[in-house]
Amino acid sequence: MNKMVHVFFGNFTSVEAACRYTEPQWADEPDDDASDEVYDAWEESNPTWSLADDLGVYLDSDFIETIDEDFCSYLRTQLAKEADFLAVCFWQPKKDPP
Numbered sequence: 001m002n003k004m005v006h007v008f009f010g011n012f013t014s015v016e017a018a019c020r021y022t023e024p025q026w027a028d029e030p031d032d033d034a035s036d037e038v039y040d041a042w043e044e045s046n047p048t049w050s051l052a053d054d055l056g057v058y059l060d061s062d063f064i065e066t067i068d069e070d071f072c073s074y075l076r077t078q079l080a081k082e083a084d085f086l087a088v089c090f091w092q093p094k095k096d097p098p
Contacts, residue, residue: 005079007088008051015068022066024049 012018024047030038052059067074072089079085 005084005088007075015066018068019066021050022064024052024061 008022010018010021012021026047027042027045030042034042049059049061051064072085075088076085079088
């Protein structure tokens, strides 16, 4: 079985701002006396999920984590192979030639 981990980095003003981007967001549910049309519209428009929209792919929120601690220390607890940990934590983006 092929297993993968995808890691996305971002700079946000707060953990809350990061979570609003990385996790599905639900608008407040309509009141109990709302019409069926209002409730249906609410269901149709929820949740919003900026990360999934930007990536344009299906994501399962059960497998998305927003980490606000030392990323590499956390990741070391999640990956079984040291080589996988090193490949992710010490990855460097390719730089455009000058």
